[in-house]
Amino acid sequence: EYPHAVATMNKAVVIARKAGVLGVNVLGSPNAFDMEIRVGAGAYVCGEETSLLNSLEGKRGVVRAKPPLPAIQGLFGKPTVINNVISLASVPIIMDKGAAYYKDFGMGRSRGTIPIQIAGNVKHGGLFETAFGLTLGEIVDEIGGGTASGRPVKAVQVGGPLGAYFPRALFDTPFDYEEFAKRDGLIGHAGITVFDDSADMMKQARFAMEFCAIESCGKCTPCRIGSTRGMEVLDKVAAGIEAEKNLALVTDLCNTMKFGSLCALGGFTPYPVMSSITHFPEDFKPAPARVAAE
Ligand code: SF4
Structure with a gap:
Protein backbone atom coordinates (compact mmCIF):
# COMPACT_ATOMS: atom_id res chain seq x y z
CA GLU A 1 0.00 0.00 0.00
CA TYR A 2 0.97 3.64 -0.49
CA PRO A 3 4.11 2.95 -2.57
CA HIS A 4 4.54 6.62 -3.57
CA ALA A 5 4.11 7.86 -0.01
CA VAL A 6 6.62 5.30 1.29
CA ALA A 7 9.20 6.23 -1.37
CA THR A 8 8.71 9.96 -0.73
CA MET A 9 8.97 9.57 3.04
CA ASN A 10 12.13 7.48 2.73
CA LYS A 11 13.69 10.15 0.49
CA ALA A 12 12.68 12.86 2.96
CA VAL A 13 14.37 10.99 5.81
CA VAL A 14 17.62 10.75 3.79
CA ILE A 15 17.47 14.50 3.02
CA ALA A 16 16.77 15.35 6.69
CA ARG A 17 19.63 13.14 7.86
CA LYS A 18 22.06 14.78 5.40
CA ALA A 19 20.91 18.20 6.61
CA GLY A 20 21.71 17.19 10.20
CA VAL A 21 18.08 17.47 11.31
CA LEU A 22 18.03 13.80 12.34
CA GLY A 23 20.51 11.92 14.48
CA VAL A 24 22.14 12.11 17.88
CA ASN A 25 23.05 15.81 17.64
CA VAL A 26 20.24 17.64 15.87
CA LEU A 27 21.74 20.68 14.08
CA GLY A 28 24.83 20.38 16.31
CA SER A 29 22.80 20.54 19.54
CA PRO A 30 22.98 17.89 22.31
CA ASN A 31 19.40 16.87 21.43
CA ALA A 32 18.77 13.56 19.65
CA PHE A 33 15.86 12.94 17.30
CA ASP A 34 15.45 10.27 14.68
CA MET A 35 12.88 8.87 12.25
CA GLU A 36 12.35 5.48 10.68
CA ILE A 37 9.70 4.47 8.15
CA ARG A 38 7.90 1.20 8.96
CA VAL A 39 5.47 -0.21 6.41
CA GLY A 40 2.40 -2.09 7.66
CA ALA A 41 0.68 -4.96 5.87
CA GLY A 42 -2.40 -2.92 4.95
CA ALA A 43 -4.93 -3.83 7.64
CA TYR A 44 -7.50 -1.05 8.04
CA VAL A 45 -7.67 -1.55 11.80
CA CYS A 46 -3.95 -0.78 12.12
CA GLY A 47 -4.94 2.87 11.86
CA GLU A 48 -6.24 2.42 15.41
CA GLU A 49 -3.44 3.41 17.74
CA THR A 50 -3.08 0.27 19.86
CA SER A 51 -3.42 -2.00 16.84
CA LEU A 52 -0.75 0.11 15.16
CA LEU A 53 1.53 -0.44 18.15
CA ASN A 54 1.03 -4.21 17.96
CA SER A 55 1.81 -4.12 14.25
CA LEU A 56 4.96 -2.07 14.87
CA GLU A 57 6.03 -4.64 17.44
CA GLY A 58 5.70 -7.36 14.80
CA LYS A 59 2.54 -8.81 16.31
CA ARG A 60 -0.89 -9.36 14.79
CA GLY A 61 -2.76 -6.06 14.42
CA VAL A 62 -5.28 -6.56 17.22
CA VAL A 63 -6.69 -3.70 19.27
CA ARG A 64 -5.49 -3.55 22.87
CA ALA A 65 -7.90 -2.86 25.70
CA LYS A 66 -7.32 0.52 27.36
CA PRO A 67 -6.12 1.33 30.00
CA PRO A 68 -3.17 1.39 29.97
CA LEU A 69 -3.15 4.32 27.56
CA PRO A 70 -0.26 4.35 25.09
CA ALA A 71 1.00 7.55 26.73
CA ILE A 72 1.66 5.42 29.84
CA GLN A 73 2.46 2.06 28.26
CA GLY A 74 2.76 2.05 24.48
CA LEU A 75 5.35 0.74 22.02
CA PHE A 76 7.32 -2.12 23.62
CA GLY A 77 5.72 -1.10 26.91
CA LYS A 78 7.25 2.40 26.86
CA PRO A 79 5.32 5.72 27.07
CA THR A 80 4.36 6.58 23.48
CA VAL A 81 2.89 9.61 21.75
CA ILE A 82 0.83 8.85 18.62
CA ASN A 83 -0.23 11.55 16.20
CA ASN A 84 -2.05 11.57 12.90
CA VAL A 85 -0.09 12.61 9.82
CA ILE A 86 -2.39 15.62 9.42
CA SER A 87 -1.38 16.86 12.91
CA LEU A 88 2.33 16.45 12.18
CA ALA A 89 1.98 18.01 8.72
CA SER A 90 0.34 21.08 10.27
CA VAL A 91 3.27 21.76 12.59
CA PRO A 92 5.71 23.39 10.09
CA ILE A 93 3.27 26.11 8.96
CA ILE A 94 2.28 26.85 12.57
CA MET A 95 5.94 27.11 13.61
CA ASP A 96 6.71 29.25 10.57
CA LYS A 97 3.76 31.67 10.55
CA GLY A 98 2.46 31.40 14.10
CA ALA A 99 -0.68 29.95 15.67
CA ALA A 100 -2.79 33.07 14.98
CA TYR A 101 -2.09 32.79 11.24
CA TYR A 102 -3.14 29.13 11.17
CA LYS A 103 -6.16 29.76 13.40
CA ASP A 104 -7.36 32.42 11.00
CA PHE A 105 -8.38 29.65 8.59
CA GLY A 106 -11.47 27.57 9.31
CA MET A 107 -14.63 27.96 11.37
CA GLY A 108 -15.93 27.14 14.85
CA ARG A 109 -13.59 24.75 16.61
CA ASP A 197 -28.55 8.33 -8.80
CA SER A 198 -27.88 4.77 -9.96
CA ALA A 199 -26.40 3.86 -6.55
CA ASP A 200 -28.30 1.30 -4.51
CA MET A 201 -28.02 2.39 -0.88
CA MET A 202 -29.06 -0.99 0.48
CA LYS A 203 -26.04 -2.47 -1.29
CA GLN A 204 -23.89 0.30 0.18
CA ALA A 205 -25.21 -0.44 3.68
CA ARG A 206 -24.45 -4.12 3.19
CA PHE A 207 -21.00 -3.23 1.89
CA ALA A 208 -20.29 -1.36 5.15
CA MET A 209 -21.18 -4.46 7.19
CA GLU A 210 -19.09 -6.63 4.86
CA PHE A 211 -16.13 -4.24 5.10
CA CYS A 212 -16.37 -4.39 8.89
CA ALA A 213 -16.58 -8.21 8.85
CA ILE A 214 -13.49 -8.46 6.63
CA GLU A 215 -11.42 -5.87 8.48
CA SER A 216 -12.54 -6.68 12.05
CA CYS A 217 -9.62 -7.61 14.29
CA GLY A 218 -11.94 -9.97 16.17
CA LYS A 219 -11.22 -8.64 19.64
CA CYS A 220 -14.77 -7.65 20.60
CA THR A 221 -18.14 -9.31 19.98
CA PRO A 222 -20.30 -6.40 18.66
CA CYS A 223 -17.95 -5.91 15.73
CA ARG A 224 -16.79 -9.48 15.11
CA ILE A 225 -20.24 -11.08 15.25
CA GLY A 226 -22.39 -8.02 14.65
CA SER A 227 -20.97 -7.23 11.23
CA THR A 228 -21.65 -10.75 9.91
CA ARG A 229 -25.16 -10.77 11.42
CA GLY A 230 -25.67 -7.31 9.88
CA MET A 231 -24.92 -8.67 6.39
CA GLU A 232 -27.30 -11.58 6.92
CA VAL A 233 -30.14 -9.39 8.15
CA LEU A 234 -29.70 -6.89 5.31
CA ASP A 235 -29.77 -9.81 2.87
CA LYS A 236 -33.14 -10.76 4.35
CA VAL A 237 -34.39 -7.18 3.87
CA ALA A 238 -33.22 -7.29 0.26
CA ALA A 239 -35.03 -10.58 -0.26
CA GLY A 240 -38.21 -9.08 1.17
CA ILE A 241 -38.25 -11.35 4.24
CA GLU A 242 -40.02 -9.51 7.07
CA ALA A 243 -38.41 -6.28 5.90
CA GLU A 244 -39.83 -4.01 8.59
CA LYS A 245 -38.94 -6.35 11.43
CA ASN A 246 -35.45 -6.96 10.04
CA LEU A 247 -34.78 -3.26 9.49
CA ALA A 248 -35.67 -2.70 13.16
CA LEU A 249 -33.21 -5.47 13.99
CA VAL A 250 -30.47 -3.75 11.92
CA THR A 251 -31.13 -0.52 13.83
CA ASP A 252 -30.89 -2.35 17.15
CA LEU A 253 -27.70 -4.08 16.01
CA CYS A 254 -26.20 -0.75 14.92
CA ASN A 255 -26.88 0.69 18.38
CA THR A 256 -25.10 -2.26 19.97
CA MET A 257 -22.14 -1.88 17.59
CA LYS A 258 -21.97 1.91 18.03
CA PHE A 259 -21.96 1.86 21.83
CA GLY A 260 -20.51 -1.57 22.57
CA SER A 261 -17.51 -1.85 20.22
CA LEU A 262 -14.02 -1.50 21.56
CA CYS A 263 -12.76 0.75 18.75
CA ALA A 264 -14.01 2.93 15.91
CA LEU A 265 -14.08 0.17 13.29
CA GLY A 266 -17.09 -1.51 14.88
CA GLY A 267 -18.27 1.73 16.45
CA PHE A 268 -18.44 3.69 13.20
CA THR A 269 -19.83 0.99 10.88
CA PRO A 270 -23.36 2.06 11.89
CA TYR A 271 -22.78 5.49 10.28
CA PRO A 272 -22.97 4.35 6.64
CA VAL A 273 -25.66 1.79 7.48
CA MET A 274 -27.99 4.06 9.46
CA SER A 275 -27.50 7.10 7.20
CA SER A 276 -28.48 4.94 4.21
CA ILE A 277 -31.60 3.73 5.98
CA THR A 278 -32.50 7.22 7.25
CA HIS A 279 -31.89 9.26 4.10
CA PHE A 280 -32.72 6.70 1.41
CA PRO A 281 -35.60 4.61 2.83
CA GLU A 282 -36.92 3.93 -0.68
CA ASP A 283 -33.85 1.76 -1.34
CA PHE A 284 -34.75 -0.54 1.56
CA LYS A 285 -38.14 -1.59 0.28
CA PRO A 286 -38.38 -5.30 -0.47
CA ALA A 287 -37.21 -6.20 -3.97
CA PRO A 288 -40.67 -6.86 -5.50
CA ALA A 289 -41.98 -3.46 -4.30
CA ARG A 290 -38.88 -1.72 -5.65
CA VAL A 291 -39.29 -3.41 -9.02
CA ALA A 292 -42.99 -2.43 -9.09
CA ALA A 293 -42.11 1.16 -8.12
CA GLU A 294 -39.57 1.38 -10.94
S1 SF4 B 1 -14.45 -2.89 17.10
FE1 SF4 B 1 -13.60 -4.62 18.29
S2 SF4 B 1 -13.37 -6.38 16.88
FE2 SF4 B 1 -13.76 -4.50 15.67
S3 SF4 B 1 -11.70 -3.85 15.07
FE3 SF4 B 1 -12.24 -2.71 16.94
S4 SF4 B 1 -11.51 -3.96 18.66
FE4 SF4 B 1 -11.46 -5.24 16.82
Whole structure:
Protein backbone atom coordinates (compact mmCIF):
# COMPACT_ATOMS: atom_id res chain seq x y z
CA GLU A 1 0.00 0.00 0.00
CA TYR A 2 0.97 3.64 -0.49
CA PRO A 3 4.11 2.95 -2.57
CA HIS A 4 4.54 6.62 -3.57
CA ALA A 5 4.11 7.86 -0.01
CA VAL A 6 6.62 5.30 1.29
CA ALA A 7 9.20 6.23 -1.37
CA THR A 8 8.71 9.96 -0.73
CA MET A 9 8.97 9.57 3.04
CA ASN A 10 12.13 7.48 2.73
CA LYS A 11 13.69 10.15 0.49
CA ALA A 12 12.68 12.86 2.96
CA VAL A 13 14.37 10.99 5.81
CA VAL A 14 17.62 10.75 3.79
CA ILE A 15 17.47 14.50 3.02
CA ALA A 16 16.77 15.35 6.69
CA ARG A 17 19.63 13.14 7.86
CA LYS A 18 22.06 14.78 5.40
CA ALA A 19 20.91 18.20 6.61
CA GLY A 20 21.71 17.19 10.20
CA VAL A 21 18.08 17.47 11.31
CA LEU A 22 18.03 13.80 12.34
CA GLY A 23 20.51 11.92 14.48
CA VAL A 24 22.14 12.11 17.88
CA ASN A 25 23.05 15.81 17.64
CA VAL A 26 20.24 17.64 15.87
CA LEU A 27 21.74 20.68 14.08
CA GLY A 28 24.83 20.38 16.31
CA SER A 29 22.80 20.54 19.54
CA PRO A 30 22.98 17.89 22.31
CA ASN A 31 19.40 16.87 21.43
CA ALA A 32 18.77 13.56 19.65
CA PHE A 33 15.86 12.94 17.30
CA ASP A 34 15.45 10.27 14.68
CA MET A 35 12.88 8.87 12.25
CA GLU A 36 12.35 5.48 10.68
CA ILE A 37 9.70 4.47 8.15
CA ARG A 38 7.90 1.20 8.96
CA VAL A 39 5.47 -0.21 6.41
CA GLY A 40 2.40 -2.09 7.66
CA ALA A 41 0.68 -4.96 5.87
CA GLY A 42 -2.40 -2.92 4.95
CA ALA A 43 -4.93 -3.83 7.64
CA TYR A 44 -7.50 -1.05 8.04
CA VAL A 45 -7.67 -1.55 11.80
CA CYS A 46 -3.95 -0.78 12.12
CA GLY A 47 -4.94 2.87 11.86
CA GLU A 48 -6.24 2.42 15.41
CA GLU A 49 -3.44 3.41 17.74
CA THR A 50 -3.08 0.27 19.86
CA SER A 51 -3.42 -2.00 16.84
CA LEU A 52 -0.75 0.11 15.16
CA LEU A 53 1.53 -0.44 18.15
CA ASN A 54 1.03 -4.21 17.96
CA SER A 55 1.81 -4.12 14.25
CA LEU A 56 4.96 -2.07 14.87
CA GLU A 57 6.03 -4.64 17.44
CA GLY A 58 5.70 -7.36 14.80
CA LYS A 59 2.54 -8.81 16.31
CA ARG A 60 -0.89 -9.36 14.79
CA GLY A 61 -2.76 -6.06 14.42
CA VAL A 62 -5.28 -6.56 17.22
CA VAL A 63 -6.69 -3.70 19.27
CA ARG A 64 -5.49 -3.55 22.87
CA ALA A 65 -7.90 -2.86 25.70
CA LYS A 66 -7.32 0.52 27.36
CA PRO A 67 -6.12 1.33 30.00
CA PRO A 68 -3.17 1.39 29.97
CA LEU A 69 -3.15 4.32 27.56
CA PRO A 70 -0.26 4.35 25.09
CA ALA A 71 1.00 7.55 26.73
CA ILE A 72 1.66 5.42 29.84
CA GLN A 73 2.46 2.06 28.26
CA GLY A 74 2.76 2.05 24.48
CA LEU A 75 5.35 0.74 22.02
CA PHE A 76 7.32 -2.12 23.62
CA GLY A 77 5.72 -1.10 26.91
CA LYS A 78 7.25 2.40 26.86
CA PRO A 79 5.32 5.72 27.07
CA THR A 80 4.36 6.58 23.48
CA VAL A 81 2.89 9.61 21.75
CA ILE A 82 0.83 8.85 18.62
CA ASN A 83 -0.23 11.55 16.20
CA ASN A 84 -2.05 11.57 12.90
CA VAL A 85 -0.09 12.61 9.82
CA ILE A 86 -2.39 15.62 9.42
CA SER A 87 -1.38 16.86 12.91
CA LEU A 88 2.33 16.45 12.18
CA ALA A 89 1.98 18.01 8.72
CA SER A 90 0.34 21.08 10.27
CA VAL A 91 3.27 21.76 12.59
CA PRO A 92 5.71 23.39 10.09
CA ILE A 93 3.27 26.11 8.96
CA ILE A 94 2.28 26.85 12.57
CA MET A 95 5.94 27.11 13.61
CA ASP A 96 6.71 29.25 10.57
CA LYS A 97 3.76 31.67 10.55
CA GLY A 98 2.46 31.40 14.10
CA ALA A 99 -0.68 29.95 15.67
CA ALA A 100 -2.79 33.07 14.98
CA TYR A 101 -2.09 32.79 11.24
CA TYR A 102 -3.14 29.13 11.17
CA LYS A 103 -6.16 29.76 13.40
CA ASP A 104 -7.36 32.42 11.00
CA PHE A 105 -8.38 29.65 8.59
CA GLY A 106 -11.47 27.57 9.31
CA MET A 107 -14.63 27.96 11.37
CA GLY A 108 -15.93 27.14 14.85
CA ARG A 109 -13.59 24.75 16.61
CA SER A 110 -12.31 23.33 13.29
CA ARG A 111 -9.34 25.56 12.63
CA GLY A 112 -6.74 25.52 9.87
CA THR A 113 -6.90 23.56 6.65
CA ILE A 114 -7.82 20.02 5.73
CA PRO A 115 -6.68 17.93 2.75
CA ILE A 116 -9.90 16.56 1.23
CA GLN A 117 -9.70 13.47 -0.96
CA ILE A 118 -12.49 13.53 -3.55
CA ALA A 119 -13.15 10.20 -5.27
CA GLY A 120 -15.86 7.95 -6.67
CA ASN A 121 -18.17 9.02 -9.46
CA VAL A 122 -16.85 12.59 -9.71
CA LYS A 123 -15.60 14.74 -12.55
CA HIS A 124 -12.55 16.22 -10.82
CA GLY A 125 -11.25 13.70 -8.32
CA GLY A 126 -8.06 14.27 -6.36
CA LEU A 127 -6.57 15.81 -3.26
CA PHE A 128 -7.61 19.37 -2.42
CA GLU A 129 -6.40 21.27 0.61
CA THR A 130 -8.78 23.96 1.80
CA ALA A 131 -9.77 25.78 4.97
CA PHE A 132 -12.56 24.22 7.04
CA GLY A 133 -15.93 25.83 6.40
CA LEU A 134 -16.76 25.18 2.75
CA THR A 135 -20.14 23.52 2.44
CA LEU A 136 -20.36 19.93 1.27
CA GLY A 137 -22.21 21.18 -1.80
CA GLU A 138 -19.37 23.57 -2.71
CA ILE A 139 -16.87 20.75 -2.37
CA VAL A 140 -18.87 18.27 -4.45
CA ASP A 141 -20.34 20.58 -7.11
CA GLU A 142 -17.73 23.33 -7.44
CA ILE A 143 -14.42 21.62 -6.64
CA GLY A 144 -15.47 18.12 -7.73
CA GLY A 145 -17.58 19.36 -10.65
CA GLY A 146 -20.43 16.91 -9.99
CA THR A 147 -20.51 13.32 -11.19
CA ALA A 148 -18.28 11.90 -13.92
CA SER A 149 -21.33 10.14 -15.38
CA GLY A 150 -23.19 13.46 -15.71
CA ARG A 151 -26.12 12.05 -13.74
CA PRO A 152 -27.42 13.76 -10.58
CA VAL A 153 -25.52 13.24 -7.33
CA LYS A 154 -27.49 10.92 -5.09
CA ALA A 155 -25.23 10.50 -2.09
CA VAL A 156 -21.84 11.49 -0.81
CA GLN A 157 -20.01 9.41 1.74
CA VAL A 158 -17.86 11.59 3.94
CA GLY A 159 -15.11 10.30 6.19
CA GLY A 160 -13.97 7.12 4.48
CA PRO A 161 -15.63 3.70 4.32
CA LEU A 162 -17.14 4.17 7.77
CA GLY A 163 -18.49 7.66 7.12
CA ALA A 164 -22.16 8.58 6.79
CA TYR A 165 -23.90 9.05 3.44
CA PHE A 166 -25.20 12.57 2.92
CA PRO A 167 -28.06 13.30 0.50
CA ARG A 168 -28.24 16.55 -1.49
CA ALA A 169 -30.69 17.90 1.12
CA LEU A 170 -27.73 18.13 3.53
CA PHE A 171 -25.29 19.74 1.09
CA ASP A 172 -25.47 22.98 3.08
CA THR A 173 -23.48 21.29 5.86
CA PRO A 174 -20.22 23.19 6.43
CA PHE A 175 -17.04 21.11 6.51
CA ASP A 176 -16.61 21.32 10.26
CA TYR A 177 -16.28 18.51 12.82
CA GLU A 178 -19.13 19.70 15.03
CA GLU A 179 -21.50 20.54 12.16
CA PHE A 180 -21.06 17.06 10.69
CA ALA A 181 -21.55 15.45 14.09
CA LYS A 182 -24.82 17.42 14.50
CA ARG A 183 -26.09 15.73 11.34
CA ASP A 184 -25.03 12.25 12.47
CA GLY A 185 -21.96 12.29 10.25
CA LEU A 186 -18.24 12.59 10.65
CA ILE A 187 -15.34 14.14 8.78
CA GLY A 188 -12.91 11.35 9.64
CA HIS A 189 -9.89 11.52 7.36
CA ALA A 190 -11.81 13.84 5.00
CA GLY A 191 -12.25 11.30 2.23
CA ILE A 192 -15.32 12.02 0.10
CA THR A 193 -16.87 9.47 -2.27
CA VAL A 194 -19.53 10.63 -4.71
CA PHE A 195 -22.38 8.42 -6.00
CA ASP A 196 -24.86 9.21 -8.76
CA ASP A 197 -28.55 8.33 -8.80
CA SER A 198 -27.88 4.77 -9.96
CA ALA A 199 -26.40 3.86 -6.55
CA ASP A 200 -28.30 1.30 -4.51
CA MET A 201 -28.02 2.39 -0.88
CA MET A 202 -29.06 -0.99 0.48
CA LYS A 203 -26.04 -2.47 -1.29
CA GLN A 204 -23.89 0.30 0.18
CA ALA A 205 -25.21 -0.44 3.68
CA ARG A 206 -24.45 -4.12 3.19
CA PHE A 207 -21.00 -3.23 1.89
CA ALA A 208 -20.29 -1.36 5.15
CA MET A 209 -21.18 -4.46 7.19
CA GLU A 210 -19.09 -6.63 4.86
CA PHE A 211 -16.13 -4.24 5.10
CA CYS A 212 -16.37 -4.39 8.89
CA ALA A 213 -16.58 -8.21 8.85
CA ILE A 214 -13.49 -8.46 6.63
CA GLU A 215 -11.42 -5.87 8.48
CA SER A 216 -12.54 -6.68 12.05
CA CYS A 217 -9.62 -7.61 14.29
CA GLY A 218 -11.94 -9.97 16.17
CA LYS A 219 -11.22 -8.64 19.64
CA CYS A 220 -14.77 -7.65 20.60
CA THR A 221 -18.14 -9.31 19.98
CA PRO A 222 -20.30 -6.40 18.66
CA CYS A 223 -17.95 -5.91 15.73
CA ARG A 224 -16.79 -9.48 15.11
CA ILE A 225 -20.24 -11.08 15.25
CA GLY A 226 -22.39 -8.02 14.65
CA SER A 227 -20.97 -7.23 11.23
CA THR A 228 -21.65 -10.75 9.91
CA ARG A 229 -25.16 -10.77 11.42
CA GLY A 230 -25.67 -7.31 9.88
CA MET A 231 -24.92 -8.67 6.39
CA GLU A 232 -27.30 -11.58 6.92
CA VAL A 233 -30.14 -9.39 8.15
CA LEU A 234 -29.70 -6.89 5.31
CA ASP A 235 -29.77 -9.81 2.87
CA LYS A 236 -33.14 -10.76 4.35
CA VAL A 237 -34.39 -7.18 3.87
CA ALA A 238 -33.22 -7.29 0.26
CA ALA A 239 -35.03 -10.58 -0.26
CA GLY A 240 -38.21 -9.08 1.17
CA ILE A 241 -38.25 -11.35 4.24
CA GLU A 242 -40.02 -9.51 7.07
CA ALA A 243 -38.41 -6.28 5.90
CA GLU A 244 -39.83 -4.01 8.59
CA LYS A 245 -38.94 -6.35 11.43
CA ASN A 246 -35.45 -6.96 10.04
CA LEU A 247 -34.78 -3.26 9.49
CA ALA A 248 -35.67 -2.70 13.16
CA LEU A 249 -33.21 -5.47 13.99
CA VAL A 250 -30.47 -3.75 11.92
CA THR A 251 -31.13 -0.52 13.83
CA ASP A 252 -30.89 -2.35 17.15
CA LEU A 253 -27.70 -4.08 16.01
CA CYS A 254 -26.20 -0.75 14.92
CA ASN A 255 -26.88 0.69 18.38
CA THR A 256 -25.10 -2.26 19.97
CA MET A 257 -22.14 -1.88 17.59
CA LYS A 258 -21.97 1.91 18.03
CA PHE A 259 -21.96 1.86 21.83
CA GLY A 260 -20.51 -1.57 22.57
CA SER A 261 -17.51 -1.85 20.22
CA LEU A 262 -14.02 -1.50 21.56
CA CYS A 263 -12.76 0.75 18.75
CA ALA A 264 -14.01 2.93 15.91
CA LEU A 265 -14.08 0.17 13.29
CA GLY A 266 -17.09 -1.51 14.88
CA GLY A 267 -18.27 1.73 16.45
CA PHE A 268 -18.44 3.69 13.20
CA THR A 269 -19.83 0.99 10.88
CA PRO A 270 -23.36 2.06 11.89
CA TYR A 271 -22.78 5.49 10.28
CA PRO A 272 -22.97 4.35 6.64
CA VAL A 273 -25.66 1.79 7.48
CA MET A 274 -27.99 4.06 9.46
CA SER A 275 -27.50 7.10 7.20
CA SER A 276 -28.48 4.94 4.21
CA ILE A 277 -31.60 3.73 5.98
CA THR A 278 -32.50 7.22 7.25
CA HIS A 279 -31.89 9.26 4.10
CA PHE A 280 -32.72 6.70 1.41
CA PRO A 281 -35.60 4.61 2.83
CA GLU A 282 -36.92 3.93 -0.68
CA ASP A 283 -33.85 1.76 -1.34
CA PHE A 284 -34.75 -0.54 1.56
CA LYS A 285 -38.14 -1.59 0.28
CA PRO A 286 -38.38 -5.30 -0.47
CA ALA A 287 -37.21 -6.20 -3.97
CA PRO A 288 -40.67 -6.86 -5.50
CA ALA A 289 -41.98 -3.46 -4.30
CA ARG A 290 -38.88 -1.72 -5.65
CA VAL A 291 -39.29 -3.41 -9.02
CA ALA A 292 -42.99 -2.43 -9.09
CA ALA A 293 -42.11 1.16 -8.12
CA GLU A 294 -39.57 1.38 -10.94
S1 SF4 B 1 -14.45 -2.89 17.10
FE1 SF4 B 1 -13.76 -4.50 15.67
S2 SF4 B 1 -11.70 -3.85 15.07
FE2 SF4 B 1 -12.24 -2.71 16.94
S3 SF4 B 1 -11.51 -3.96 18.66
FE3 SF4 B 1 -13.60 -4.62 18.29
S4 SF4 B 1 -13.37 -6.38 16.88
FE4 SF4 B 1 -11.46 -5.24 16.82
